[in-house]
Amino acid sequence: MSTEKKRNKKKNRTIMRSVILLLLVAAIGYTIYNSVTADEVEVLKVGDPAPDFTLTDLDGETHKLSDYKGQGVFLNFWGTWCEPCIKEMPAMASQYEVYEDQGVQILAVNIAQSNFEVETFARQYGLNFPIVIDRDKSVMTAYNIRPLPTTMLVNPQGEIQRIVTGEMTEQDIAGFMEEIKPE
Amino acid sequence: MDKLICKCGHENPPGTVLCESCGRPLNEQEQNKQLADMRYEGTARRSQTYNKSIIDKIWNFFSSVKVGVGIIIVLLIAAALGTILPQKQYVPATTEADIEAYYTDIYGSVGTVYHALGFHDLYNSFWFIGLVGMLAISLIIASLDRFVPLYKSLKNQRVLRHSSFMHKQRILAEGPGDAETLKKAEEKLTDLKYKVSTDKNGLLAEKGRFSRWGPYVNHIGLIIFLFGVMLRMMPGFYVDETLWIREGETRAIPDAPGYVLESKGFTLETYTGEGEEEKFGEAIDRVGTVAKNYQTDVVLYKIPEGALPGDTADMEMVEEHAIRVNQPFKFDGYALYQMDFQQDELKTMSFALQNKETGESRGDLTIDLVNPETNYELEDGSVVELLGYYPDFSGFENGEPQTATPLPKNPGFLVKMTTPDTPDGETSFITIQNTVEPLGDNDYKLAFQGVETRDASGLTVRKDRTLPILGLGGLIFMIGVAQGMYFNHRRFWIQQQADGSILLAGHTNKNWFGLKKDLDQVTEHASLPAYRDQQEDMEAQEKREGEQLT
Numbered sequence: 040m041s042t043e044k045k046r047n048k049k050k051n052r053t054i055m056r057s058v059i060l061l062l063l064v065a066a067i068g069y070t071i072y073n074s075v076t077a078d079e080v081e082v083l084k085v086g087d088p089a090p091d092f093t094l095t096d097l098d099g100e101t102h103k104l105s106d107y108k109g110q111g112v113f114l115n116f117w118g119t120w121c122e123p124c125i126k127e128m129p130a131m132a133s134q135y136e137v138y139e140d141q142g143v144q145i146l147a148v149n150i151a152q153s154n155f156e157v158e159t160f161a162r163q164y165g166l167n168f169p170i171v172i173d174r175d176k177s178v179m180t181a182y183n184i185r186p187l188p189t190t191m192l193v194n195p196q197g198e199i200q201r202i203v204t205g206e207m208t209e210q211d212i213a214g215f216m217e218e219i220k221p222e
Numbered sequence: 223m224d225k226l227i228c229k230c231g232h233e234n235p236p237g238t239v240l241c242e243s244c245g246r247p248l249n250e251q252e253q254n255k256q257l258a259d260m261r262y263e264g265t266a267r268r269s270q271t272y273n274k275s276i277i278d279k280i281w282n283f284f285s286s287v288k289v290g291v292g293i294i295i296v297l298l299i300a301a302a303l304g305t306i307l308p309q310k311q312y313v314p315a316t317t318e319a320d321i322e323a324y325y326t327d328i329y330g331s332v333g334t335v336y337h338a339l340g341f342h343d344l345y346n347s348f349w350f351i352g353l354v355g356m357l358a359i360s361l362i363i364a365s366l367d368r369f370v371p372l373y374k375s376l377k378n379q380r381v382l383r384h385s386s387f388m389h390k391q392r393i394l395a396e397g398p399g400d401a402e403t404l405k406k407a408e409e410k411l412t413d414l415k416y417k418v419s420t421d422k423n424g425l426l427a428e429k430g431r432f433s434r435w436g437p438y439v440n441h442i443g444l445i446i447f448l449f450g451v452m453l454r455m456m457p458g459f460y461v462d463e464t465l466w467i468r469e470g471e472t473r474a475i476p477d478a479p480g481y482v483l484e485s486k487g488f489t490l491e492t493y494t495g496e497g498e499e500e501k502f503g504e505a506i507d508r509v510g511t512v513a514k515n516y517q518t519d520v521v522l523y524k525i526p527e528g529a530l531p532g533d534t535a536d537m538e539m540v541e542e543h544a545i546r547v548n549q550p551f552k553f554d555g556y557a558l559y560q561m562d563f564q565q566d567e568l569k570t571m572s573f574a575l576q577n578k579e580t581g582e583s584r585g586d587l588t589i590d591l592v593n594p595e596t597n598y599e600l601e602d603g604s605v606v607e608l609l610g611y612y613p614d615f616s617g618f619e620n621g622e623p624q625t626a627t628p629l630p631k632n633p634g635f636l637v638k639m640t641t642p643d644t645p646d647g648e649t650s651f652i653t654i655q656n657t658v659e660p661l662g663d664n665d666y667k668l669a670f671q672g673v674e675t676r677d678a679s680g681l682t683v684r685k686d687r688t689l690p691i692l693g694l695g696g697l698i699f700m701i702g703v704a705q706g707m708y709f710n711h712r713r714f715w716i717q718q719q720a721d722g723s724i725l726l727a728g729h730t731n732k733n734w735f736g737l738k739k740d741l742d743q744v745t746e747h748a749s750l751p752a753y754r755d756q757q758e759d760m761e762a763q764e765k766r767e768g769e770q771l772t
Contacts, residue, residue: 059366063359067352070452092533120627153594155595175472175473175534179474180477185317
């Protein structure tokens with residue numbers, strides 16, 4: 040057998056083996072990547088487009104997320120039983136006064152509570168931003184919300200800029216609104 | 223390395239021990255052996271012949287059966303360790319931080335290490351998946367390295383083998399024959415369903431070659447199975463969620479986009495022990511109650527194509543269904559199972575507005591604890607106004623009543639009662655055990671009358687698109703096992719030499735008894751010389767030598 044033929048065969052063998060090994064390693068890598076990321080927010084990641092939804096607020100007005108394209112949306116999921124949610128509400132209200140005119144919209148999504156509870160709460164704390172109620176938890180499910188409060192910061196392009204779980208200080212809130220405010 | 227060219231002229235791949243074609247031993251070690259190693263037909267495991275580049279070294283590592291077995295043992299030990307402390311889904315904590323703290327609090331430093339190494343969620347830990355992946359690589363490479371040369375060798379084998387090959391086979395016969403011998407042997411072997419090929423002065427009879435592929439078919443099944451398991455980690459292939467739904471509630475089904483479920487009611491039936499069920503009477507007396515049926519009646523809705531989450535106005539009813547234990551509700555690849563229940567959660571509370579002194583009632587009111595109203599108007603112009611509602615009252619903070627959960631487990635109401643006697647209104651804070659009158663003594667009170675309750679159903683939402691793949695993998699695995707276990711690859715080589723004498727050799731990959739039974743019949747029919755089993759002869763000799771030594 041000629042040397043050239045032999046060299047070719049050796050080259051083919053190396054290529055063949057490399058390809059098989061690479062494919063297998065890629066499959067394993069992808070599996071590990073999937074299992075590691077699945078623990079966190081399953082569906083949504085920073086940079087993903089925020090799933091559109093439509094919910095009705097206490098005044099009967101419909102809010103559709105995509106209608107706020109071009110504005111930053113501060114999407115806060117909350118309930119009256121959740122202490123940190125209650126604590127951050129007044130801070131959100133006071134920052135809303137600053138940033139509303141700069142194109143930042145707050146939507147507070149209550150998780151399936153009664154009109155009475157939400158209305159009483161809003162009146163008591165003098166909340167100035169729209170509060171919508173997710174009655175069948177479909178928006179909560181679409182956003183895969185686990186702990187409350189969770190805040191999704193949606194930038195003017197309609198993408199998720201940041202996901203915040205847990206209580207925010209007024210300073211945090213101001214910083215986040217600065218991040219998503221349109222240019 | 224160069225190809226090995228046998229004296230018969232056949233080119234063998236480097237490392238070959240027995241010529242693929244004629245069976246001559248190709249190295250000295252093999253020449254000195256009394257019996258040939260027929261495991262892979264004397265072919266080289268390819269991996270061992272090329273060991274130069276880094277790719278070859280990795281390849282060779284995975285090609286080793288020892289490495290494969292080692293990986294399996296490590297996996298077994300890891301899986302065993304994973305059962306020592308509970309897995310994370312059985313731990314009473316939900317967030318990652320709480321789970322980590324739980325292991326440290328309950329099990330001390332052992333728990334901390336256990337959690338840090340990922341044993342608390344073993345099947346999802348990266349190193350466990352990595353090991354399973356390595357096992358898959360080992361299965362594929364080790365099979366390729368053995369299957370390809372074996373296949374080539376069996377394809378290239380020729381009828382006339384070199385006499386040295388024949389003499390090294392376990393079954394060997396030598397002796398006189400006549401002109402009819404070969405023909406008669408062929409006749410009988412064909413009769414016994416052997417595939418016979420002849421060449422000049424010899425024949426090769428072969429049966430059940432496909433049995434040699436059993437282990438490789440088996441491995442293909444395993445690989446398909448592992449592939450199915452891998453798919454479970456991909457979004458959309460596997461769903462295993464819990465959905466708690468209360469009577470009258472409408473809830474989006476988790477991980478089933480577009481589907482909404484309404485609970486019409488939960489039923490728990492027990493055996494009465496009467497009538498037809500009398501035969502259960504004894505058992506019921508012994509254990510108290512025996513459940514007959516757990517059932518949730520549901521209505522499934524679908525949000526139309528293109529509608530958004532939260533937009534429930536146009537949702538269409540798909541089906542009404544009763545979900546019972548072991549009778550899941552199946553739709554669109556999903557299945558809803560009845561898994562759990564919670565009975566008698568509060569739904570409404572009724573009160574009577576009573577004058578404390580006279581006990582005279584001004585009428586009854588019922589508060590819906592799920593969706594309370596603000597005003598409750600009674601007879602003669604009395605009104606009870608709800609100022610605050612705390613479904614799971616947990617105490618006061620800065621004078622404000624708090625609720626611990628959104629569920630009406632311990633409802634608290636702040637009410638203002640106005641009657642013609644007390645036109646300015648009286649304020650009262652009512653909980654189940656207690657009434658507080660924060661603004662001084664009242665003339666009226668809300669006297670508790672009764673409750674209505676409702677049940678909650680715990681459903682499991684399951685989707686598994688990988689089941690057909692797992693089933694196929696399992697089936698192919700079993701076919702491979704049957705192929706390798708219940709069939710044998712049997713071969714006879716018979717040659718008639720120039721002087722008319724017969725040389726016969728036989729080989730099978732397992733079940734030598736069966737091979738001998740076949741040969742007995744052929745020997746009788748064709749009057750072949752008597753055969754001997756060289757391995758048994760060797761063992762007998764070793765035994766004799768051993769006895770002489772002692």
